[in-house]
Amino acid sequence: MLDVTRVDLSRHTTLRLGGPPGSLSTATHQDEIVQMVRAATEPILVLAGGSNIVVADEGIPGTVVLLRSMGVSVQRDRDGDVLVTVEAGQPWDDVVALAVAEGLAGIECLSGIPGSAGATPIQNVGAYGQEVAETIAAVRVFDRSANAARDMAPTECRFAYRTSLFRHNDRYVVLAVTFRLKPAALSPPLRYSELARALDVDPGARAPLAEVRTAVLSLRGRKGMVLDPVDPDTYSVGSFFTNPVLDGAGFAALRARAAEVTGVDPAAWPAEDGSVKVSAAWLIERAGFGKGYTGGHRGVAVSGKHTLALTNRGTGTTVALLALAREIRDGVRKVFDVDLHPEPVFVGCAL
Ligand SMILES: Cc1cc2nc3c(=O)[nH]c(=O)nc-3n(C[C@H](O)[C@H](O)[C@H](O)COP(=O)(O)OP(=O)(O)OC[C@H]3O[C@@H](n4cnc5c(N)ncnc54)[C@H](O)[C@@H]3O)c2cc1C
Incomplete structure (x- = not known):
């Protein structure tokens, strides 16, 4: 779908800053993302939640491909783990909420982080002692150099503190991410002492997933780290x-x-x-x-x-x-x- 109106990117960034792009197209599924990226005028900017980006006031040349692909599929692995595959444009916190509701442990400390699931591998999103590198099982990408889509194993992604192979690298567009989660009532041991204190447990103890999510959302809310349109x-x-x-x-x-x-x-x-x-x-x-x-x-x-x-x-x-x-x-x-x-x-x- 081609959006012919030239809108300021301030409408699509959490900073509410940024001028107009050369053009903007909205992609709602994987094939459309690939097709739009292939057809785009350089330079290309893949944009999703706009929560980790600073855009010039005067705007930018080239094409913005806005990711709005949604969908989550769940599959049980042979060893009992659950593989949750999420389309890139799906809001990240939906994924955490779903995992917690379904009793799947491993991402509960990442509650309330704005943005899309597909952007989480880019800077190896992390908070309160967890980071996505610990649970990512595969990243499906469109490799622009090879002009083909493929699955990348976590070792190929070179995850480190707030970075990965994908950061500052426009070769790859993330199409979907698969997380390996553990069916469990309790979280893995809590590493972050502020969170452990909020839950009234010792650091290293485990806590019920829903309680961890509630505590994280409350801590984040007090710090202005959960989006609030009036704040x-x-x-x-x-x-x-x-x-x-x-x-x-x-x-x-x-x-x-x-x-x-x-x-x-x-x-x-x-x-x-x-x-x-x-x-x-x-x-x-x-x-x-x-x-x-x-x-x-x-x-x-x-x-x-x-x-x-x-x-x-x-x-x-x-x-x-x-x-x-x-x-x-x-x-x-x-x-x-x-x-x-x-x-x-x-x-x-x-x-
Ligand atoms: C209030 C607030 C709190 C936050 N708290 C945290 C936190 O606790 N921990 C943390 O790690 N981050 C945090 N962030 C930063 C941000 O939420 C994350 O980095 C998030 O993953 C960005 O997702 P997005 O969809 O908004 O990405 P965008 O801002 O849309 O894009 C960011 C970058 O990733 C690229 N990109 C996005 N999607 C794709 C894709 N599918 N394929 C290829 N490249 C892509 C873009 O081109 C751009 O370079 C916070 C941000 C805000 C506003």
Whole structure:
């Protein structure tokens, strides 16, 4: 279906920012996605929920293929696991809600994340101690170089913290994703202490799936991390920066600097390989950019609920948002000598 009206992409992004594309086509099933991608004028942008993307105010050339393919199929595997295959355009939270309702464990901590199922492999979506790489069994892609569709095994996808083979790579269009879930009343051991506390259990304990989902939605809601059409604190891309991962020496240097500047240790999570993931929200806040900070940039602000989310207050522009993001990135570097890296994808603009 060809949409001939030139609409601003602000209608299709959770930031509510972005000008018009050259053209926009809406695909509602796999064959249509392939057909539209093959026929598209370069450059092509595959867009789904628009919840992890920053688009230039003046718009972008080329074709936007808007994914609206829906459908979920469920199959029991020989070993008792359940394989849930989801079309790329299906909203992700529908999948989590369905899994929890059907007593299928493995994605309950990922409740309330905006966007589509097909985008979850792109940055290996994660939250509250789970990430999709742990449950993805296969990713069906249209490989534009080979001009053919095929299934990719998880090892081929090169999943890592907030990234994969698919990120910043327009060779592959995800058509569908298959998740391997376990029939279980309880979640896998809870890794995230804030979530365990909310459920009144010890970290490492298990909890009923529905209770985990409710607790995650409530925690996320308080941080403005669940979309709410009347709350500008949610007109964002979620976390604007990823949590920096430092090696042992880098973290020791940061601790020394943090002791000097703040008198306390940075919020951080050590990994088994000796690296340490540092809370970007902690760095931003302690560098002087608290909740609600605007820096005088018009119409944009740090969320009033979470320092890691940069928001459009309704009258912002991409130019203003990027200026605020640059100020924060440069401020954190100046105070703590740590580089923050952006999480969203930038189209027609750069940080
Ligand atoms: C309030 C809020 C909270 C959030 N919380 C989290 C969180 O807790 N954890 C987390 O990981 N993320 C979070 N995010 C970010 C975002 O929700 C996820 O990255 C989500 O997976 C993006 O899905 P989307 O459909 O909106 O992708 P889009 O924004 O439409 O696209 C993002 C990128 O993926 C590409 N893409 C999308 N679909 C496909 C496809 N089928 N094939 C190929 N490329 C594709 C696009 O071209 C673009 O480069 C949050 C965002 C918001 C607004």
